Amino acid sequence: MTASTIAGAADLVREALNAYREDPAAVAVLQGYARRLEEPLRIAVAGMVKAGKSTLLNAILGEEIAPTDTAECTRIVTWYRYGRTPRITLYPATGEPRSLPVKRVDGRLVFVLGDATADDVDRLEVEWPSPALQDMTLIDTPGIASLSTDVAARSTSFLAPEDTPSEADAIIYLMRHMHASDLRFLESFKDAEAGRSGTVNALAVLSRADEVGAGRIDSLLSAADIAERYRRDHNLQKLVLGVVPVAGLLAQGARTMRQPDFEALRLLAGMERAPREKLLLSADRFLRVAGPEGLTTAARASLLERYGLFGIRLAAVLIRNGFTDPTPLAHELARRSGLHPLLELLGRQFQARAEALKARTTLVGVEALMRTSPREGTGQLAAALERLQVNAHEFRELRLLATLRTTGTPLPPELAAQAEGLIGGRGAASHARLGLGSDAGPDQLASAARRCLDQWRAVAENPLTDRSALDLCRVVIRSCEGILAECGGMVAQSA
Structure with a gap:
């Protein structure tokens, strides 16, 4: 769905390079936008x-x-x-x-x-x-x-x-x-x-x-x-x-855990609960109070720097509860860190929407260049820019998402929340848009997309729907059609 948009943005940059070919500074800026599309x-x-x-x-x-x-x-x-x-x-x-x-x-x-x-x-x-x-x-x-x-x-x-x-x-x-x-x-x-x-x-x-x-x-x-x-x-x-x-x-400590870290944490986990908790009351106490045997001052300082008291406490508890190997422990610590x-x-x-974001940045850049460094004969370039901004569905979704998050919509809250999800507010993947799990199959996705499409067509055709919400409905309907088309392709591939 984004291939044509990226291609359109790339074509726009080429047109702009031709229009500004005698302006070295503008050419350098435009070449930078061209590289951004590829990076x-x-x-x-x-x-x-x-x-x-x-x-x-x-x-x-x-x-x-x-x-x-x-x-x-x-x-x-x-x-x-x-x-x-x-x-x-x-x-x-x-x-x-x-x-x-x-x-x-x-x-x-x-x-x-x-x-x-x-x-x-x-x-x-x-x-x-x-x-x-x-x-x-x-x-x-x-x-x-x-x-x-x-x-x-x-x-x-x-x-x-x-x-x-x-x-x-x-x-x-x-x-x-x-x-x-x-x-x-x-x-x-x-x-x-x-x-x-x-x-x-x-x-x-x-x-x-x-x-x-x-x-x-x-x-x-x-x-x-x-x-x-x-x-x-x-x-x-x-x-x-x-x-x-x-x-x-x-999170950093867990993702970069070393064997000496694990050995030091295991020594702490081997302590009885009461003295261990007393030792971990504060960073200062952890550094200066002795125990357990074999845990050097340098090792304590390294643990504190890399995991903090919270990480040390959590690691000791996890080791005592069965995470007795470094790799499973590191994975569990990373999971619990919120990373x-x-x-x-x-x-x-x-x-998931990287191409649309990159293309949009490029269009903003070209528009800014035309505004700050106007040139004669760029009317065709301005028209192409406007067409791409208006017609590319990804950009319409992004604009609507911003509207829903800022000024709101006259639709009821439950419909507004569903619209935000369908246009990618919860993520750009089809299952995220439809509120389904990542394990949802093509048939389940297609069925849900079809229900949403029928529902939003009915909302758009309802004479009680506020006229100012009709543009929103059209964007959501187009998103549902896109999801349905993508699901149809998945079904065809699996057949």
């Missing part, structure tokens, strides 16, 4: 200072390649792309790019900037052979609302520029609590990107979720309740597609 989806990780952005990025990749300390590198916009061999390239604010040494210390990637400071660097690009990066490019950004106004401005101008589309097609926004500054940034991202492209393309993560319950074993249950309350908040709902609680440090729902949401909301 994986760009997803930025953003949030306030110390929200856990780099830690979450490492957890998503399953490798410690993003620096999580407070060194110079955390003040630089850093791109993580797929590459067959590791490579780090520094792009200075002025001058030619240069390669940095690929250096690992204690299993972690270290950026050696040499004499350069963060102010001297435009961006870093890390190419890494991670399977996750084959489908998406992740962009780590400096903290929003940093004490350094220059650092904060760097993130804001990168993610929400005034006259051009964002460098990111979508965003994962981390917040420890929902503050007015979080809402202001998400609003600016939506205004810069979605306000013109007609979509909501952000996910919110309640980061450091284990801290919500002061590190108790049930902390993530408390965090899930808070995330659900945020999810229903009217101000946030119109800016993000979902809110997920994640214990980022635990899996985030990855699943990334797949449903971003990667």
Whole structure:
């Protein structure tokens, strides 16, 4: 369904390149849009200072390649792309790019900037052979609302520029609590990107979720309740597609667990419950109070840095309850960290509609170029742009999704909720649109799609339906027809 849209966007860029062929700056910008159509989806990780952005990025990749300390590198916009061999390239604010040494210390990637400071660097690009990066490019950004106004401005101008589309097609926004500054940034991202492209393309993560319950074993249950309350908040709902609680440090530790970690955790699990709980009352106590035998001070410090008290407590309980091998333990810790729902949401909301998001970013860029650098003889280009914006169904879905999330609709709430699902609000896959499980077969999907199609045709034909809702009905009907056509193809393939 997106092939024609991507082809249309590519054709539009070629037309624009011809129209602006005598403007080197415009040609460079347009060539950048052409490359974006061919690259994986760009997803930025953003949030306030110390929200856990780099830690979450490492957890998503399953490798410690993003620096999580407070060194110079955390003040630089850093791109993580797929590459067959590791490579780090520094792009200075002025001058030619240069390669940095690929250096690992204690299993972690270290950026050696040499004499350069963060102010001297435009961006870093890390190419890494991670399977996750084959489908998406992740962009780590400096903290929003940093004490350094220059650092904060760097993130804001990168993610929400005034006259051009964002460098990111979508965003994962981390917040420890929902503050007015979080809402202001998400609003600016939506205004810069979605306000013109007609979509909501952000996910919110309640980061450091284990801290919500002061590190108790049930902390993530408390965090899930808070995330659900945020999810229903009217101000946030119109800016993000979902809110997920994640214990980022635990997720990173679980995805990068080492044998020494497991051995140290097993020593702790072997303690009696009362002395173990007493030992884990605080980080300071864990580091300075003796016990158990064989657990060195260095090992304690490493566990605390990599898992936090919450992760250590949870791991000890799991080991005592049968997770006595490192691999099953790591998988269970990752599951309980909240990472899996985030990855699943990334797949449903971003990667499944990656082509439409990339094409939409390109159209926004071409439109901005024509507005800021008008040229004679571009009337045909403007007409082609308008046709693509109006006629491409994926864009109509994205615009309607934004409308449903912001201004609402005159339809009853239950119909509005069903419409949001059918146009991809719960995910772009057919089963997600229809509210069915991922194991639903082609016949079941086709039957459900047919029922929805008949229902929405009846809604559109009902004389009591508000006239202002008819456009919504047409988009939903077209989505149902698309699902039905896709299911028909699946049935034919299985025959």
